[in-house]
Amino acid sequence: MTNQKMFNVAVVGATGAVGEQILKLLEQRDFPVAELKLLSSARSAGKTLMFKGREITVQEATPESFAGVEIALFSAGGGVSKALAPQAAAQGVICIDNTNAFRMDPETPLIVPEVNLDKLSDHKGIIANPNCSTIQMVAALKPLRDRYGLARVIVSTYQAVSGAGQSAIEELQTQSRQVLDGEPAEAKLLPVGSLPVKHQIAFNAVPQIDVFQDNGYTLEEMKMIRETKKILDDESIDVTATCVRIPVVYGHSESVYVELKSDYELEEVKQLLSDAPGIVVQDDPEAQLYPLATEAAGKPDVFVGRIRRDLGHTRGLNLWIVSDNLLKGAAWNAVQIAEHIALTQE
Amino acid sequence: MTNQKMFNVAVVGATGAVGEQILKLLEQRDFPVAELKLLSSARSAGKTLMFKGREITVQEATPESFAGVEIALFSAGGGVSKALAPQAAAQGVICIDNTNAFRMDPETPLIVPEVNLDKLSDHKGIIANPNCSTIQMVAALKPLRDRYGLARVIVSTYQAVSGAGQSAIEELQTQSRQVLDGEPAEAKLLPVGSLPVKHQIAFNAVPQIDVFQDNGYTLEEMKMIRETKKILDDESIDVTATCVRIPVVYGHSESVYVELKSDYELEEVKQLLSDAPGIVVQDDPEAQLYPLATEAAGKPDVFVGRIRRDLGHTRGLNLWIVSDNLLKGAAWNAVQIAEHIALTQE
The missing domain is CATH 3.30.360.10 (Dihydrodipicolinate Reductase; domain 2)
Incomplete structure (x- = not known):
């Protein structure tokens, strides 16, 4: 694993119920994180969260937040995803979106890795995580x-x-x-x-x-x-x-x-x-x-x-x-998708 | 209503959750009760319950308990109904059974008054109240x-x-x-x-x-x-x-x-x-x-x-x-059946 590619990752909605589980899973699964950005609404910005023993300050998510980011996991509500994911994708970020914003968009693959991983490579920057149920x-x-x-x-x-x-x-x-x-x-x-x-x-x-x-x-x-x-x-x-x-x-x-x-x-x-x-x-x-x-x-x-x-x-x-519902229904399915992306880019 | 026939009624399982609701409904509906017998297992016998301002002592249900009773409402479990309802019916008591004991018996009508009241008169002494759900x-x-x-x-x-x-x-x-x-x-x-x-x-x-x-x-x-x-x-x-x-x-x-x-x-x-x-x-x-x-x-x-x-x-x-589930699903459906029986015997 010495040559494993490491990724700059952003978690949008890091302070929410799903965001918390995503962070935990990235840590548990030892996801190849180079730099980790924790993003949120203005309301939660300034909070600090722990990742692998390091304290990270949550920043307000803006279009500029995604500079240098390679993979972003969104779970801050449909409005935030609609506003920011297309702009992030335009900057080359692969966005895994846990909201309803793009799920039925014909351009966006809707992925459950055990079911339709073959559709993952169709993405144009955004991959949708389905609804928990x-x-x-x-x-x-x-x-x-x-x-x-x-x-x-x-x-x-x-x-x-x-x-x-x-x-x-x-x-x-x-x-x-x-x-x-x-x-x-x-x-x-x-x-x-x-x-x-x-x-x-x-x-x-x-x-x-x-x-x-x-x-x-x-x-x-x-x-x-x-x-x-x-x-x-x-x-x-x-x-x-x-x-x-x-x-x-x-x-x-x-x-x-x-x-x-x-x-x-x-x-x-x-x-x-x-x-x-x-x-x-x-x-x-x-x-x-x-x-x-x-x-x-x-x-x-x-x-x-x-x-x-x-x-x-x-x-x-x-x-x-x-x-x-917070794991396979949300965070774990999203992190599974991120892992498959990481594998294809090694 | 001066000539209304009054009925000697027994409630078997009077101290249970459904029995309690049956008593309440008989009172609220002003069911034509002449004498009321409250029956139960040996365990609950001796307790007293109120009915229309009178205190009634709960007695242990035995085959002899049904002497003089005209309508009996059973909700003390299938075992009690199996043991006592046929004997009560043989003594001329009309038994409305809230347990599973006779529901699928081809001789026993299974009645929801709004649905199949026409089957009520087929009874041979026992009428089954269906399962709540x-x-x-x-x-x-x-x-x-x-x-x-x-x-x-x-x-x-x-x-x-x-x-x-x-x-x-x-x-x-x-x-x-x-x-x-x-x-x-x-x-x-x-x-x-x-x-x-x-x-x-x-x-x-x-x-x-x-x-x-x-x-x-x-x-x-x-x-x-x-x-x-x-x-x-x-x-x-x-x-x-x-x-x-x-x-x-x-x-x-x-x-x-x-x-x-x-x-x-x-x-x-x-x-x-x-x-x-x-x-x-x-x-x-x-x-x-x-x-x-x-x-x-x-x-x-x-x-x-x-x-x-x-x-x-x-x-x-x-x-x-x-x-x-305790009312239309049990006590109320049973009391509705009792009311229809009372009507046909006036």
């Missing part, structure tokens, strides 16, 4: 698509509050204490910070993640529908989604119903999933073993269990898919 | 079945801990405090009291309700599958279910995907649901209005929202169905 689902669907073909996907999600950021975690904790103490729960942020109506998340299930579209679906649901088709490169797959926030801190769970295009053997499905990269099968009813958000939290894998045939439709299959 | 779903499906026919139902549930009784509520509360205080969560009861493995329910989503069957489905899931077909009197409907316990105290939520047999207009679906008895439509994305467990708790209705067309399948429809 999409990533874990397509990672599990990929081996099934390859073997049987996918006709239909019907997903209902059980999503953690950390997907809405650190302040949503604090809201869940505060409300939980209030309810346990017999006090009214104060809802200040969820379901959507920018919208007027707030709903209690503690001890509740809220079927709204992100804003509503004209078709009655939320943006989160439309992300799952559109991104799944784009990543699997197949507009013919029928995908529908119901996205629900529940009082969980880390780890999205998903009840996924799949209708395959051809008949299958259940044991083969389990074997295909067990053999798939990034997937861990946890499926032993007798031992009461199945994926759980609390167990998936902090781990990079996508856990799949409750694998069983639809008793009515022979090509129907139920899956329970769980992963840490 | 089934009741709210079929109540909402009924008007759609009548108008369009049902081809397929794919449901994922978000179920409250109160469905597992008072001690499960306490477990959720205790664990929630433990996690908030940074202590390890002690799992003693859930997911299934009689099974060896326990999982944390606080800040988690546990895809196991009741024991596993040989086919990989849980008993709760099989209840939803079998009971839905029986209540809707149509074995040809394909039903599949994934049942999940989440950290909610009262109110089951369900993400229900329906494939209808004929094309539909979305506005007509909303109108049919609005007009259906026992159903309240809460569906206004702009106002962020949709059913929520915390709002449904304490109310007898079934709330339906997030009503939207599957963008891929023109006959596919997504619904979000929420109801208080």
Whole structure:
């Protein structure tokens, strides 16, 4: 590794929930970092963060911040990415964007390394990291698509509050204490910070993640529908989604119903999933073993269990898919992409 | 009402979470009670409960307890119902059973009054109250079945801990405090009291309700599958279910995907649901209005929202169905049945 190329890396949104995990992963994975720039909004600039024992001061992200940077990981919201990633890309920076800003842009590859790494080299400076709830689902669907073909996907999600950021975690904790103490729960942020109506998340299930579209679906649901088709490169797959926030801190769970295009053997499905990269099968009813958000939290894998045939439709299959939304759903997928870029540029 | 017939009523399992709600409803609804017997296991016998200002001592339920009783409401577990309901019925008692003991018995009608009241008179002494998660779903499906026919139902549930009784509520509360205080969560009861493995329910989503069957489905899931077909009197409907316990105290939520047999207009679906008895439509994305467990708790209705067309399948429809699992899901449905029996015997 003596000749390994080192990269000047910028993390935009370094002080956020995902940014924090990106930093941790770059350190744990010993990513070949030459210089590390930590960037953020003006509000968080001036804070210091630790990386490999060194203190680094967070700077406000501006177009000028990217001079000399080779790889930038963005997770500071869609607005920041829209404003800065194209300018950074124009300066030759390879931008890995964790926001919704460019995911459906036909020029931008939308990458889950286990699924469509072959599209990575199509990038024109920006590579999009998919939505958290999409990533874990397509990672599990990929081996099934390859073997049987996918006709239909019907997903209902059980999503953690950390997907809405650190302040949503604090809201869940505060409300939980209030309810346990017999006090009214104060809802200040969820379901959507920018919208007027707030709903209690503690001890509740809220079927709204992100804003509503004209078709009655939320943006989160439309992300799952559109991104799944784009990543699997197949507009013919029928995908529908119901996205629900529940009082969980880390780890999205998903009840996924799949209708395959051809008949299958259940044991083969389990074997295909067990053999798939990034997937861990946890499926032993007798031992009461199945994926759980609390167990998936902090781990990079996508856990799949409750694998069983639809008793009515022979090509129907139920899956329970769980992963840490901040890791495979965000930071780890982004760092995986960065690692593949680093490999191709060695 | 001066000539109204009064009934000697027994409540079996009077000290449980559902029994408590049954008592409350009998009182609130001013059910024509002549004498009220409160029965329970030996463990709870001797406790006293209030009914219409009178203190009533709970007695141990034995075959002899039913002498003179005309209507008995059972919610003390399947074992008690199996042991006592047939003997009570043989003595002429009309038994409304809230357990799983007789639901799939071909001799026993399985009744949701809004759906199949016509089957009530078929009873041979025992009438079964369906599973909580089934009741709210079929109540909402009924008007759609009548108008369009049902081809397929794919449901994922978000179920409250109160469905597992008072001690499960306490477990959720205790664990929630433990996690908030940074202590390890002690799992003693859930997911299934009689099974060896326990999982944390606080800040988690546990895809196991009741024991596993040989086919990989849980008993709760099989209840939803079998009971839905029986209540809707149509074995040809394909039903599949994934049942999940989440950290909610009262109110089951369900993400229900329906494939209808004929094309539909979305506005007509909303109108049919609005007009259906026992159903309240809460569906206004702009106002962020949709059913929520915390709002449904304490109310007898079934709330339906997030009503939207599957963008891929023109006959596919997504619904979000929420109801208080102890009320319409249990006590209220049972008391409704009792009211209909009382009416037919006036």
